[in-house]
Amino acid sequence: MKYSNVTDGIFRLSAHIHDLLFEGIWPLPHGMSMNSYIVQGKEIAIIDGVCGWDGVPETLFRQFEERGLSVQDIRYVVLNHMEPDHTGWLVPLKQITRGFELVATPKALRLAKSFFGLDESFCTLHPVKSGDRIDLGKGKVLRFEEIPNVHWPETMATYEESSRTLFPCDAFGSFGAIREEAPFDDQLSESELAFFEEEAVRYFANIVAAFSWPVKKALEKIDSLDIRVLAPGHGIVWRKNPARIVELYRRLAEWSTAPTEPEITLLWAGTEPSMGSLVKAAVDGALGEGVPIHVHKVPDTHISYILPSVLRSSGVILGIPYSSDPLPSPLAH
CATH class of the missing domain: 3.40.50.12590 (Rossmann fold)
Known part of the structure; x- marks a missing residue:
């Protein structure tokens, strides 16, 4: 896989998984993408990551090099969500570099310490809450919003203010692997968009539906943001019409209590x-x-x-x- 330019100063790194049961349960006949994002100002932040198996982290590191960056250039590692398909890469990361700032909710930082031994002896722990910001320089500012139980209790979303890009990790995600040359909604036909919407329904029903009430609360927070680009941890990046996937998730969450x-x-x-x-x-x-x-x-x-x-x-x-x-x-x- 190759990195792709999302918008000015923001890049998508990715890996695909195929031919396995996701979380040991869900078949992936069309595969699934795992997305990670670089936000580059004066300082560099990486938002979310990938799993730790089958050479996937090495795929991520190669894309760093293709972008002309070194893993040692990372100042901030932002963890929106601690599930292993987004954090398994932290184990090989520890073997390459240290001294970065680990940015997450307090609950997530406790999990990072328990899961991966990431504590003050290895990196700087940077707890954040809703409304907190980190200025990366060159106009890039990250703002954080807690969205607990979408679908783990430590979850948050990250919003880059200048580009108005939302990084919600598992929220607004879908099954289905992405074609390397077409990771964005503005590159897809209507039938391809419909495919990813249907895979989003299957993803939501199997993984997120039990947390429909927290999804509704998260949507209330997200509605206050001017979102120009929506970059989830799984599935395509929505930069032509991010409202399309937001409204689909709103409808899916409403189905828990409203007429279907x-x-x-x-x-x-x-x-x-x-x-x-x-x-x-x-x-x-x-x-x-x-x-x-x-x-x-x-x-x-x-x-x-x-x-x-x-x-x-x-x-x-x-x-x-x-x-x-x-x-x-x-x-x-």
Whole structure:
């Protein structure tokens, strides 16, 4: 992978993962990107990072060199979120350099010490809270906003004031690997944007939906910002129309309490001879009324595809053989 210019003085570093279960659970048939960002003023900050396995950190360091920078040039390491897919790279970083300032919420700094041994003997700990700023020089100013439980309790977002770029880490993220030559929304066709939106729905349903109320609180903070570029930890960078992904997340969060889409999800188990006619009758009935219906056979369909379908649907039909006791998994859950 190569670095890419996001906007003046801001660069995206990236790595892709494929052919694994993300967090040991979620299949990634289309892969997933992990994004890290350099903000370059007089001083250099790196915002978030990548995982620590399969040579991924070395990919990040090579992109530093391609940009004409050294890892030793980093003054600030900004950790918006402590999950290992964004912080695993800190282990090899410790072997290369030290003396940087580690910028994070107080909770995140405690986790960094516990996870990676990053304490005052190795680097300067720089706790921040909502409204705090760091001036990098040359007009680049980072401002921090705490957004706890999106989706870990230590999480924050970083906003670069001059370019009006928001770095929200996992918030506004999606599954799906990015084409190296087209990491930005202004480089994608409408069908490609729709793909990443659908992958964002699957990402939200599986990882973030349980934290919909904190997402709503985070959106209240973000609404006060003038966002020209939205640069998440996963997925494409939105610099033509960042409101598109913000409004999608707003709608997804609202689905936890408000009316959802006028659609139905049908989950069924059993065999075709025993259940086929009933499934067909339900599908025909829904379509006859003009209601979209999503059909998933359990356990043939992975739950990561069932959850977004259920999340968006106003109604759910369970098709269960009469003899099923207890309910087949994952219907039981």
